[in-house]
Amino acid sequence: MLLVPADLPFPASPEALYGRTGPWVLEIGFGDGRFLVELARLHPEWNLLGAEVAPASVSRALRRLKREGVAQARLFRGDARFLLRNLVGPRALERVYVNFPDPWPKKKHAERRLLQVPFFRLLSTRLAAGGALLLTTDHPEYYEFATAEARASGLFEVRPGPPPPETLRTKYARKWLDQSRPIFHAAFVKTAEADEAFPPIRRYPVPHALMQGTLPPAEAFRKQVETAPEANVVLLEAWQAGPGLVVLARVEEAELAQEVLLEARPSNKGVYVGLRPSCSPLVTAGVKRAVGLLVRWLEAQGLETVQRSY
Ligand SMILES: C[S@@+](CC[C@H](N)C(=O)[O-])C[C@H]1O[C@@H](n2cnc3c(N)ncnc32)[C@H](O)[C@@H]1O
Incomplete structure (x- = not known):
């Protein structure tokens, strides 16, 4: 329903x-x-x-x-x-x-x-x-x-x-x-119809990145904010999940607000940064920006990005 x-x-x-x-x-x-x-x-x-x-x-x-x-x-x-x-x-x-x-x-x-x-x-x-x-x-x-x-x-x-x-x-x-x-x-x-089509919001493939280095502890996290005409993104808080971090993000776009769970966790290829599997938002430009913002925060903590797909 x-x-x-x-x-x-x-x-x-x-x-x-x-x-x-x-x-x-x-x-x-x-x-x-x-x-x-x-x-x-x-x-x-x-x-x-x-x-x-x-x-x-x-x-x-x-x-x-x-x-x-x-x-x-x-x-x-x-x-x-x-x-x-x-x-x-x-x-x-x-x-x-x-x-x-x-x-x-x-x-x-x-x-x-x-x-x-x-x-x-x-x-x-x-x-x-x-x-x-x-x-x-x-x-x-x-x-x-x-x-x-x-x-x-x-x-x-x-x-x-x-x-x-x-x-x-x-x-x-x-x-x-x-x-x-x-x-x-x-x-x-x-009585008449507007001449625009009003297409649905653009959807993207699931964004992720691969990084190298050591993840900081959750206590090192501070709220991150990015404002842009297409989306406002706030990384609100982070907590420890085993050897990885989970980050709660709020993504606001025209007519759409989503709460999104991101993660950064060690994998056999390096540190994987992307969406938490339990969370399946509509992947919009704003959701891609949220992953990008987390990657930039991790870069500021000393990690290096080796692959980016967003
Ligand atoms: C004053 S209440 C009236 C509720 C109900 N229609 C009634 O008569 O009891 C207005 C409702 O519209 C909702 N609302 C406001 N803007 C909306 C929007 N853009 N899309 C969907 N709901 C909206 C509000 O959350 C609120 O519940």
Whole structure:
């Protein structure tokens, strides 16, 4: 039920993902998963997809879907834009729901809002002809902002209307209705398609290096940081694993954040530096950079690189 970045096929075949065909519907920011359960009850023929960035919410939603016996949903922990770009093929989705998105009310945070022209451009390539995004929100300013952005994209028609009753039963809907806040709703119906293809992120072969010399003890390790336009990489901590070292790295790229375990261990050819076998991230440019950063730290500790493949 849980999709992980390294296993996302592109373009995904709903038959392979769900074992059946049917309308494909995405919920962005599913929170505790309540709305997915509602959709499964109302539309047993729909194949449901959910994206949610908060890990605790994903765990809660997974438990809820299992408890409620919902088998027609696949969940992704991460940014919906990454999922759209890396799993959903052109014109594959019938509908997208966004219920009570984070409004980012402060002006300096407005750039974090999801529903902006670049998002609508990407979405237009993944929605089927006549497909729509349904927005329900308690936040008048975000509602105005999102409708203006959708219109500015030139790719969507905004159709305001009453919210579908099921969108008023989510956790946040209940919270705001209890406070008697007004609720705003519109369907953004696709009328045209952006001319870019929005291809999935580039994947690389597993990066590694061979070094010579003596590994330093884990206590010698200090946090390493590399910032670059394509990826931010931090080597957070290292610990001893037998004669080798394991290093925890955080790799942040556009719309994707991964925690990656690296290792440096003696082998019969020298010191092998690469990904820990138990860890299978999506091998991106940022993951290659993480291995490179570890190699450079080991070079600074006196090891010599004899072979590099990244
Ligand atoms: C205010 S909550 C609403 C949750 C739920 N839809 C409800 O109505 O109860 C917004 C949710 O969107 C999630 N979120 C924000 N940006 C996201 C993104 N780019 N992709 C996926 N989820 C996102 C947040 O983690 C949060 O759980």
